[in-house]
Amino acid sequence: MQEQTDPPDEPSPGLVSTAIQAITQHIRSEGLAPGDPLPSEAAMTRQLNVSRTVVREAFRSLSAMRLIDMSAGRRATVAKLDTGAMSMVIEHGITTQQISVQQVYDVRRTIEMRTVALAALRRTDQEAAAIARSARQMRESFRNPEAVMEHDIAFHEAIAAASHNPVFSLIVTAFSGVTRRTWVIGWRTRSSDEAQLKMIKGHEDIADAILKGDPRLAAEHMAEHFDKSVKALLDAGIA
Amino acid sequence: MQEQTDPPDEPSPGLVSTAIQAITQHIRSEGLAPGDPLPSEAAMTRQLNVSRTVVREAFRSLSAMRLIDMSAGRRATVAKLDTGAMSMVIEHGITTQQISVQQVYDVRRTIEMRTVALAALRRTDQEAAAIARSARQMRESFRNPEAVMEHDIAFHEAIAAASHNPVFSLIVTAFSGVTRRTWVIGWRTRSSDEAQLKMIKGHEDIADAILKGDPRLAAEHMAEHFDKSVKALLDAGIA
DNA sequence: GAATAACAACCTGTCATACAGGTTTTCAGG
DNA sequence: CCTGAAAACCTGTATGACAGGTTGTTATTC
CATH class of the missing domain: 1.20.120.530 (GntR ligand-binding domain-like)
Known part of the structure; x- marks a missing residue:
């Protein structure tokens, strides 16, 4: 058994978590305000070099937390503060x-x-x-x-x-x-x-x-x- | 311009939202406690009669909110209260x-x-x-x-x-x-x-x-x- | 020339399928 | 009874396809 309990490395936060971070990071670094549009799923797919599946799950997660608004056909937008x-x-x-x-x-x-x-x-x-x-x-x-x-x-x-x-x-x-x-x-x-x-x-x-x-x-x-x-x-x- | 600002009707909550509700409802009705396992994605897929994509996005959303814990190979479990x-x-x-x-x-x-x-x-x-x-x-x-x-x-x-x-x-x-x-x-x-x-x-x-x-x-x-x-x-x- | 209608391009929503790995269960052999 | 390996099941990710919504462009018409 190794003496290390777990801290040395998180094996992988998972691609989705990474994508979520990338999106929130994007909002932060671009200084986006509520209503501003986010990159499309396709764009994010290219930028992160992962499948659309992953990007979609990330967007959907943020949408579930109401940090972004999604609707069919339109790009996702930064959401107003919501409960x-x-x-x-x-x-x-x-x-x-x-x-x-x-x-x-x-x-x-x-x-x-x-x-x-x-x-x-x-x-x-x-x-x-x-x-x-x-x-x-x-x-x-x-x-x-x-x-x-x-x-x-x-x-x-x-x-x-x-x-x-x-x-x-x-x-x-x-x-x-x-x-x-x-x-x-x-x-x-x-x-x-x-x-x-x-x-x-x-x-x-x-x-x-x-x-x-x-x-x-x-x-x-x-x-x-x-x-x-x-x-x-x-x-x-x-x- | 219409006098209605937005309330008239939600066209469709979307399959994913429905799935999320179904899962939280499952937790409630089954009286699940932290650590208890949830149905597998496949089971949920059959129960709701939607694609695995939809079910997965629902699970992932709940996971992002830390209401459930997910990890590869294992079924998702009800999560302990988390910030x-x-x-x-x-x-x-x-x-x-x-x-x-x-x-x-x-x-x-x-x-x-x-x-x-x-x-x-x-x-x-x-x-x-x-x-x-x-x-x-x-x-x-x-x-x-x-x-x-x-x-x-x-x-x-x-x-x-x-x-x-x-x-x-x-x-x-x-x-x-x-x-x-x-x-x-x-x-x-x-x-x-x-x-x-x-x-x-x-x-x-x-x-x-x-x-x-x-x-x-x-x-x-x-x-x-x-x-x-x-x-x-x-x-x-x-x- | 301006209003409008049809269209093309792009975007999200959902589905089906496939396969790589991790986890649990089963069961044969000792 | 114990052990260990295979089988069954599960999640993680990728790919391709298509329906339907949205937007911008273009061509038609008045």
Whole structure:
């Protein structure tokens, strides 16, 4: 047996990985911006001296991560920042039970305490209105849980957007998928109309604080909201 | 010009997307755990009634996101949670200038204020030791910036690990790539030995607070550390 | 001369086939 | 029971083919 455990050489990263790197490298070195076109598969095939199969798998992989956009007939283009890949990672973690819903909520709470404060400080009037509108729509569609949930999600994403930091938006949006799977449970735990309306009131309070531009108050309401949500999930027996 | 911006209909999700969904669906419905094997490409080909090309591109895409592990001769297996995809998304955002380094630091600060507090509360003795060790190694390799950086990164990742919430680990680790690209700039801004040693002292203070199990103190030191780091980057003209 | 329609060139999407190597299973021989 | 080699299966890569979408060019027509 050799004393080397594995570090001396990676036998071969594989041609596809190499191609992926070449493409991302191309984006970097050419300073491409979203919407800019990438080389065609044929061109990449010649440049890397590999088969089209390999190049295609590389393009397809980047497309799956939403780093590039592909469509038939057109060349691939650099993509705008998108949640796609991150959502899939989180979903994968949840479905394979490597992370728990509660852990996701802890992260969400941490992040949204910040986004809500930033939103209070940096929101435009339009953004404040959009946030308030989502809260209002929650109340209006009160009898339709599905709709309440979608407005709830939109509410949190709107706050993240108003933080004016796309990284926060990215992360918050990535968690929306998980929310869609657990939201109803929390809703049902709030058995009475009163409890459910109180939860909606919580959202309105947050929206008001953002409108008023009071980051402290906004964060307080957000914290309260999350604490109650987590409690609701725990009561329902979500690990 | 049509009034429709884009939503009317997705003409066809494409066979590959369908295949990707089928595979993730398989993982979900079969309740597969990390390490469990997936169907072979041939089996998937038959099941979905598409060519091997399509199935392969689907597998490869999931592999690129590190949701599955592939290697020659063996069937693909469900992967352990990994930062791969998330890192690439962040990197893509940075290189295409859709997000700024400063924005990443804001997110890091937000998250690590929490991880450090959780670490102080939940760390095992072993974890506390690992954190302290990284801080010590920073001081020991003081004359070798590259090494200091790697120990710095390991330090933050160790804290995230000690938070016992893999989602935090995931995010913190995803940012490490960005750190590797900007760390040296901050280091050089601390022109004197004194300033550099003070920065290392900051890390030791954090490690101490975690060892003592004092979440408040730990968070305070972490906040201070980030504020200084951001200041250093701003002084260096990083947008 | 300008609008337009047909066409050519190029590009991606999918399929079929082939073969080189790696991995697991099987099974014959000891 | 153990061993070792062949067989069966699997993934990695290459090649060629064709359908269908997109774009730029050219020829036709008004």
